[in-house]
Amino acid sequence: MSNSIKTINPTNGETLESYTLMSSAEAKQIVDACYEAFLDWRLESLESRAKTVKAIGQALQKHKEELADLMVNEMGKLPSQARQEVDLCTGICDYTAEHGPKKLADEERQPGNGKRGFVTYSPMGVIYGIQPWNFPAYQVVRYSIANIMAGNGVLLKHAENVTGSGLLLEKIYREAGLPENVFRTLVISHDVSDEVIAHSAVRGVTLTGSDGAGRKVAGKAAEHLKKTVLELGSNDAYLVLDDADMDVAINTCVQGRVYNGGQTCVAAKRFVVTEKNYETFKKRYVERMQSLKAGDPTQEDSDLGPMARVDLRDDLHDQVEESVRKGAKILCGGEKPSGKGAFYPVTVLDYVTPGQPAYDDELFGPVAALIRAKDDEDAMRIANDSRYGLGGGIISKDVKRATELASKYFDTGMVFINGFGVATPEMPFGGVKNSGYGREHGGFGMHEFVNAKSVIVVQE
Missing domain, CATH: 3.40.605.10 (Aldehyde Dehydrogenase; Chain A, domain 1)
Incomplete structure (x- = not known):
């Protein structure tokens, strides 16, 4: 050695x-x-x-x-x-x-x-x-x-x-x-x-x-x-409920997925969107994610840098490919670049279901998993259908109801309402389950x- x-x-x-x-x-x-x-x-x-x-x-x-x-x-x-x-x-x-x-x-x-x-x-x-x-x-x-x-x-x-x-x-x-x-x-x-x-x-x-x-x-x-x-680790779910403001939803879910190159334990990773908003959200979300550029972080036109190591990039790509083999569909990205560096394109997956790494595991990089829910109650069920429980988010115009869902039903250590956050010195940080x-x-x-x-x- x-x-x-x-x-x-x-x-x-x-x-x-x-x-x-x-x-x-x-x-x-x-x-x-x-x-x-x-x-x-x-x-x-x-x-x-x-x-x-x-x-x-x-x-x-x-x-x-x-x-x-x-x-x-x-x-x-x-x-x-x-x-x-x-x-x-x-x-x-x-x-x-x-x-x-x-x-x-x-x-x-x-x-x-x-x-x-x-x-x-x-x-x-x-x-x-x-x-x-x-x-x-x-x-x-x-x-x-x-x-x-x-x-x-x-x-x-x-x-x-x-x-x-x-x-x-x-x-x-x-x-x-x-x-x-x-x-x-x-x-x-x-x-x-x-x-x-x-x-x-x-x-x-x-x-x-x-x-x-x-x-x-x-x-x-x-x-x-x-x-x-x-x-x-975690695979934090962000819920886009029936009454969600789509502008808030898109901005939050884009930032939450690509901040720090998507390499954040409390990042937004699974996007659970109700039937009512799913197609609209998907169209707008993919458009925004497609427009982001991974490049040299010291260059002003780069929206995110490389991943931290080549082996981590390769592991992430394997998770994407396995998810696709098990039924997921790539809406953008998903191709491993050749050449120097540990770059990976911003990627969005649709048809994400249990049994796929994109649903079950942590994707520690700029890959988003879209999951369709029947309604608000089903969205909450899907969010908690995870071995993890670090963070999560709720997008809803009814803040009182969202905070009640967060405090009584969301089985995580942290929940963000109508926005994405990482950590703040004043609030406890940590998780439950795995x-x-x-x-x-x-x-x-x-x-x-x-x-x-x-x-x-x-x-x-």
Whole structure:
């Protein structure tokens, strides 16, 4: 097995950098160093931690162009969307710095078996994050900032193709004043990763990735009785109900499918349209999707960049071809380009039914699945007919009814009404079913890896 990895620009196939994998011994030294740093960091006041978190947000802005350019080169996203990602990361830091001290403050309780008591949220130790490539900065900031605020040490194993982004984030955190070794990036193999999970200093593991990866990592953590938080894949359904505004529906469903090249766990992927609107929606949707161009993300006429890797592009094309073999019809796109880069055309599939990858699985790229529903009730049934449950959307003029459907019937962690969204620091983020468990953002992430400890004074 090679002891190095290479990052490759998916736009032109050229090698960006080569990195030497850390040995098992080197990785364990870093885990030990992170634990030693945690022993001091946990004693910092909540206000002091918040000040450092705020400074990390400011440092991210200082390095905004450098980090955005690196993300464009490593995984092919549009520069404008890369800058938006850095801004979101700063927003997470600002929210955490403002609300963290209150969320993590001791809570007074009156116990029945003592004079007084309180609940204290004690940091647990070293938290290990295994993160994907689709949002190279955000995925890291999302879990690391919450745990840094909570007083934990944090380790990162980033996806190999965005190794540079992981290392740059470590540099930015240190520059902002985070003590040495509180946050470290590990450049390691999967085998060494399993050893990190087993390390006694590691008290929790969080992963964002596929449901298959989630099973493996959660299983390995369970062997050592480690808590996990999993944010896994999905095939989010967007419902276009009988009373939907077609302009809102088309704009939402186009943006929801192609944002970040369609490589978003909470992207709109299945479009469940009622019989009343199906033909109109299909005609207008295909026209808009056909007009979009996948090209060099640094060129202004590109609506989306390449996919992140050639193998991922090839896997997506296999899913499209299998769906077609099982009855789906290509309305636009669907042809794998030749030449350099990991490009795939914007694609729309019709006649999507159970048993096809386009219905059952996650299409992680710019491929949309159109599904016909009899009526609103049938649309809701189809939306929930999935092993996943991360996000989804409802397009309807009756917002009161749509919010009721979302809160009472939609079996997902997030639902968007009359629009598409990715994440916001104020609202919890996470899923149900095969999309995982646990929550990040909205203050919830700060409580995932802390010890809610009871302290009871029996006598003064």
